[in-house]
Amino acid sequence: MTSASWNRVHLAIIVVLLVVIGGLVYTFVVAGSTQPAADGRVAIVLDPAERALMLREMREFVAGVERVTGALARDDMPAVAAAARAVGSAKARGVPVGMLGKLPLEFKTLAYATHRGFDAIAAAADAGATSRQTLTALSELLGQCVTCHARYALAPPPSTAGR
Numbered sequence: 029m030t031s032a033s034w035n036r037v038h039l040a041i042i043v044v045l046l047v048v049i050g051g052l053v054y055t056f057v058v059a060g061s062t063q064p065a066a067d068g069r070v071a072i073v074l075d076p077a078e079r080a081l082m083l084r085e086m087r088e089f090v091a092g093v094e095r096v097t098g099a100l101a102r103d104d105m106p107a108v109a110a111a112a113r114a115v116g117s118a119k120a121r122g123v124p125v126g127m128l129g130k131l132p133l134e135f136k137t138l139a140y141a142t143h144r145g146f147d148a149i150a151a152a153a154d155a156g157a158t159s160r161q162t163l164t165a166l167s168e169l170l171g172q173c174v175t176c177h178a179r180y181a182l183a184p185p186p187s188t189a190g191r
């Protein structure tokens with residue numbers, strides 16, 4: 029082979045690798061693992077342990093909202109900060125990488141924004157925010173829960189598929 033044709037072979041290999049890498053990045057970072065849900069939402073397909081982890085984190089979100097609103101009703105701003113921080117972004121670091129790859133980019137963005145919203149509520153409460161200001165911030169944050177629930181569902185676990 030001439031050196032010109034070797035160059036073409038190398039170029040072709042590089043292009044193929046770039047396409048493969050691009051495809052992997054697209055799948056793991058942008059698209060995730062999804063299927064259409066019967067109700068028109070996008071259903072994320074997770075294995076049973078990942079599904080349980082996600083739903084547990086969701087229940088922690090509600091528990092966090094309960095504690096924040098309870099503390100707000102007592103005007104106990106240190107307790108507001110502690111309750112909000114407990115569901116803040118430190119919480120999101122425990123998500124396994126394999127599971128992150130199954131979540132669409134928009135989902136991950138909304139999820140991190142929600143965790144960071146709790147961080148912001150905690151920081152503001154520490155910095156002297158009033159309970160009314162905090163309630164406004166919490167109400168805006170709850171809008172993100174509503175937005176995500178309107179767009180995304182979890183695919184049913186295999187044992188109940190087709191039920």
Ligand code: HEC
Nearest residue numbers: 083086087089090135138139142172173176177180181182
């Ligand atoms: C990034 C997307 C997203 C955000 C943000 C989000 N959720 Fe969820 N949540 C989901 C999905 C997906 C499910 C599964 C729903 C389904 O399959 O119908 C779910 C389920 C739940 C459940 C049911 C848990 C169970 O055990 O069945 C609760 C409660 C919940 N979310 C609360 C919240 C609260 C409160 C917030 C905001 C503080 C929130 N979620 C924010 C995506 C999200």
